[in-house]
Amino acid sequence: MRAAFRSPTARLASLGGALALLMIGALALHVPGADTVGTPTRANLFVAVLALGVALYLAAIRLVLRADLPRSALWLVLGLAVLMRMALLPSLPFLSSDIYRYVWDGQVQAAGINPYRYLPVDPALEHLRDPAVFPLINRATYARTIYPPAAEAVFGLVGRASASVTGMKVAMLGFEVVAVMCLLRLLSLSGLPRERIAIYAWNPLVLWSFACDGHVDAVAIGLLGLALLVRARRRDGWAGAILAGAVLVKFLPIVVAPAFLRRGRFRAPALAGAAVVAALYLPYLSAGRDLFGFLGAYGSEEGYDTGAGFWLVAGLSHLVPLPAFAGRAYALAVAVGFGALALWIVRRRTADASPAAVALCRDTAILAACATAAANPHYAWYYAWLAVPATVAPIPAVIWLSAAPVLFLIDPFNERFLWPALVFVPAAALALRSVVRHRPAVPIPAKALEGTA
Template sequence: MWRARLTSPLFRLALLGAALAALTLGALALHIPGADTVGTPLRANLFVGVLAVSVGVYLLAVRLVLRSDLPASAPWLVLALAVLLRLALLPELPFLSSDIYRYVWDGQVQAAGINPYRYVPADPALAHLRDPAVFPLINRADYARTIYPPAAQVFFALVAQVGASVTAMKAAMLLCEAVAMVCLLRLLALAGLPQVRILIYAWNPLVLWSFALDGHVDALAVALLALALLARARHRDGVAGALLAAATLVKFLPVVVAPAFVRGGRLWRPALAGAGVIVVLYALYLSAGRHVLGFLPAYGAEEGFDTGHGFWLLAGLSRLVPLPDSAGRIYALGVAVAFAALSWWVATRRAPSGGPDTVRLCRDAGLLAAIATAAANPHYAWYYAWLALPAAVAPSPAVIWLSAAPVLFYVDPFNDRFVWPALVFVPALILAGRALRPAASALAHPRGAS
């Protein structure tokens, strides 16, 4: 009897959870207290190595929940560990990214009645707002206006009313995660799937470190997207469109999943609701005039997208042949055309009879999100964390890999935009190719053909 218990799926899940907890706390112990990075290059490399092992443990746990019959208590185990790990990271100051200091600053600026798009943080007009806990750690403080869109700014302003601190902002992001996980549990129930699959999101190491440690605003976008998916699954198309627009005005990238929301001809209601949200939110900050887009117009040049060297594929190609000055524009145009074709295919497919298909909705959203994110291939790890959300309902090996493996991007030992990222993108391409083989075979040999 004891041997059966020790080999049961629930016991193995508990072991994997214990391993994930030990690796998380071990990685945290590598940080030198008070340092705004891990501490030293050696510690940073060790830290990422531990995170890579934790991704391996996570993938084993995902495999277990997808292939085993787990008892009704399993989701409670998953959620309990997810909460404990987040609470362990919450009190720690961020050391993988300094973005959260800009969030707190933007909230303080708005609390003072000033449009956050009007000045760079180092502008003398804001000198009276500077404090030793936040201002010295703001990145790009002397040359970049805020890049964060209006929905994010409204959120920063609301959090500032509760507490103008990094801990308060991180706690707010974890509340957003709680909303997202409640929505995921409901989506899994609507799809008739085991709720233990919440693990795909809740135990994802990249999600954990991005939100519980660094408090990235992507957590707000994830919560709004989860609410939008739930509203769409419940036939509330206008609400879904409004929520998706709000998510887009947190991080812009969620707009790419819009075709999944209009599949089956549901266009005008979500489009009008979304457009209304965008107009209202931007109207709140129009006093900044042309600066209402903040640092966004200059961001692409800083990341090397204009020359093409910021794109993984072109960075690799540049090692073989010189790239023309227009390489970045050609790449972007090609991606835009291909993505438009994919979007049209997703949006115009016939909706399933009998109501919305929750799994297909999340599968389409995950496909669009993964392709768009991979095509843009940002070298910041947290940009990929949102992919874990739709993958919890519609698991895809390539999407799950892309949602976790970018923990490797926390270091760049070669200072190169091709070699090190290849450890993430090449396996993703292989997994995507394997997933496409059955579909290609079905097209080549349709059922009933002689």
């Protein structure tokens, strides 16, 4: 009996079962009907439970990456992933109200109206207001929709089939299915164990971001997974087109474009991507200068213009008074550094024998993690997309960044440095450790390797 329990499969089942119990049990902390967890004390306890879930998740992933598991372990991973999502799906969102804007934009488009033209409170949309959705739309009095046209196209399609939060959540889980199927195929193409899909499927931040809150990032994740698979199959034009679709769901995926352009493959993906961008914006051009909605004011609301929204700048402000241009200086430094990283990735040649899909996902993971960490949004779900490339290229710092931001669901100090440091400091330490461990102590000349087996 003890020998059976010590088997890797039994340990994985134990960790996965404990994770599922924690994630499902966390629902009990939510006060029914409340649009948040309920009280600050309950919110703190809720995040503590999720943090414990992250610890179990990391232990499970360590086992998946190191143990020799049977093929049947895949069904254990997928079964628990489905169970956790089905348990959270019926719950109304209580960690974010963004989905109500999605449903509203879908209803507006179902009525034949451009969603970029009006504020939700505009009298022109009065006939669309309902007690289930309209009262819960955030920024309804001052912000036109911020979502790009690919996201709006999805909202519109869902809105024609269902005007409910549950319908929108089901659609988001459908895009998760696309991501999982693509990742499973990428793992197979790379000769890697398919149970590594647990890196994505068991991630607590992924789970709560989509199964509970139904964030639109799930659409971008599905499209990114598909773009990676198509690019691994050397369909450059299609990869560029699909990646452009992901960018017009949530602009952030543009940062991984250099990974798709390695070895001079530029023309086909660039032309296809530009065509997709034009086609997606075309139906909404009647909005004129309001086509980008609330995007321009969003940076100011998040403190990016002053620098207060950036983790490093916020930390420096605790030590010394900073000039008014500190935020712009930080943004410029990040742009230069990221540009150098992107150029290095586009031009470099892979030194090891990694399969093409692994190299692609590794480059994507590095670009995505660096850009997301540099922007350091304080909304937890912005980090969930990092779990996609990390599934095929499991970089420890990226896996950490894809899950640990569950801590951002609360802000006990009401400032942008101390609490986020619990996420960013370990991420930096893990990244430094990876760089040091993978740097050869003595370079080996290429000629010295000739003739070796």
